[in-house]
């Protein structure tokens with residue numbers, strides 16, 4: 001088990017192309033275990049591989065249950081792809097482990113379907129997913145396309161973020 005450093009926006013690593021995973025071996029299992037450890041350590045509900053500096057198509061997600069506890073809904077998605085987006089866009093209040101200390105509202109589809117491979121390379125699918133998991137799947141697969149949720153904000157909001165964010169980053173550096 002290893003906790004990796006989270007890549008912080010606006011690092012270029014978050015913009016690089018992410019390669020398909022083609023080898024399903026113990027190294028991949030270890031990498032996914034590290035991603036889960038890193039996500040839990042940072043109290044996240046989702047993490048994409050580029051967020052720990054690995055430009056490959058891997059996402060881990062764990063949506064908390066009704067008691068706000070994690071561990072029961074763990075998902076590891078290799079080469080995930082959203083195949084269907086449905087419904088009228090809804091407002092989604094989001095944060096991101098790569099954008100610490102900042103939350104804002106972006107628009108997301110309320111329902112999605114996704115195909116992916118599991119750790120053995122077997123094809124899997126999740127159909128007509130709704131709620132927080134649907135939002136999370138969109139947020140994390142965006143990372144695999146080099147997109148961070150703040151990219152979806154209006155220019156005005158993004159300018160505001162960049163002002164506020166430079167202060168947050170300075171505070172974080174001081175805290176270390």
Ligand SMILES: [Zn+2]
Pocket residue numbers: 095096097098139143149
């Ligand atoms: Zn994120």
